[in-house]
Amino acid sequence: MQRILVIDDDPAVTSLLKRGLSYEGFAVETAPSGHEGLECARERPSDLVILDVTMPGLSGFEVLERLRAADEELPVLMLTGRDAPADQVRGLESGADDYVVKPFTFEVLLARVHSQLRRRQVEHPAVLRFADLSLDTGSHRVYRGQREIALTSIEFKLLHEFLLHPRQVLSKDVLLERVWGYDFGENIVEVYVKQLRQKLEADGEPRLIQTLRNVGYVLKEQ
Numbered sequence: 001m002q003r004i005l006v007i008d009d010d011p012a013v014t015s016l017l018k019r020g021l022s023y024e025g026f027a028v029e030t031a032p033s034g035h036e037g038l039e040c041a042r043e044r045p046s047d048l049v050i051l052d053v054t055m056p057g058l059s060g061f062e063v064l065e066r067l068r069a070a071d072e073e074l075p076v077l078m079l080t081g082r083d084a085p086a087d088q089v090r091g092l093e094s095g096a097d098d099y100v101v102k103p104f105t106f107e108v109l110l111a112r113v114h115s116q117l118r119r120r121q122v123e124h125p126a127v128l129r130f131a132d133l134s135l136d137t138g139s140h141r142v143y144r145g146q147r148e149i150a151l152t153s154i155e156f157k158l159l160h161e162f163l164l165h166p167r168q169v170l171s172k173d174v175l176l177e178r179v180w181g182y183d184f185g186e187n188i189v190e191v192y193v194k195q196l197r198q199k200l201e202a203d204g205e206p207r208l209i210q211t212l213r214n215v216g217y218v219l220k221e222q
Contacts, residue, residue, distance in 0.1 A: 002026055002047040003028075003029065003044070003045075003046045003048075004026045004027070004029070004048050004050065005028075005029050005030075005031065005044075005046040005048075005050070006021075006028060007040075007051045007055070007063060008030070008031075008032070008079065009056060010052070013079070013102075014030040014032070017050065017106075017109075020110070024110060027177075029044065029046070033056060034057050034062060034063040035057055035058055037049075038063060038067070041070070044173070044174050045071075045174065047117060047120070048074070048075040048076075048077065048113060048116055048117060048120075049067060049075070050077050050079050050109075051064060051077070051078050051096075053078060053079075053080035053087070053091070054080065054081070060080065060091075061090065061091070064078070064094050065094065067095075068094075068095040071165075072095075075098075075116040075117065075119070075120055076095065076096050076097055077098045077109075077113065078098070079100050079102065080099075081101070098112050128160070128163040129163075130162075130163055130208065132144055132205070133163070133200070133208060135156075135159060135160060135163050137160070140156060144203070145205070147203060149199050149200065154179065154180075154192060155195060155196050158175065158179050159196060161179055162209060166219045167220045168219075169212055169215055169216050169217070169218045170216050170217055170218065172216055172217075179192075193217060197209055206222055207222060208221065210222070
């Protein structure tokens with residue numbers, strides 16, 4: 001299930017989008033301010049962000065800048081009542097992938113969402129790589145350098161999630177939802193991370209899946 005984060009201080013908009021996008025099969029989270037939106041994005045990585053421009057505290061442009069600093073490829077769709085060409089140019093030049101002006105129809109916004117998610121899927125390579133680790137999403141083969149590693153289906157999904165979000169902290173709750181799809185208890189994450197590490201480091205290779213105590217895990221070199 002793809003996750004969408006809506007950052008907007010208008011409860012009517014967030015209610016409409018949460019209801020409509022959830023009906024379309026997305027997992028939707030909402031935040032009423034830029035600060036809360038950034039916190040949500042940091043704790044639970046999303047596949048797409050819908051971002052208002054005019055909000056109390058941090059503006060949408062400031063939020064966009066921080067989102068881009070953390071993830072250059074995250075699709076961001078700006079949603080705003082500011083329809084001046086200069087505002088649209090600023091949004092796009094600041095790194096937004098699309099710019100939708102209020103008032104809007106849900107059907108048009110949904111089409112824009114699908115378009116951005118399709119584009120991201122096309123741009124994702126069939127083979128994901130990090131350091132000397134590679135994962136082929138087509139053949140389901142994993143290598144550490146020249147050494148092929150046999151993984152179970154769950155281990156493969158877990159590693160795939162890390163490779164989709166390199167250098168990003170993934171909490172146990174996020175991994176539970178994205179890999180298992182239900183609450184099986186945080187201990188299951190620890191068990192599978194341990195198993196995955198053993199296989200990835202079987203020939204004495206340096207650790208790539210790091211633990212951040214009381215926060216989660218992150219794929220990065222030591």
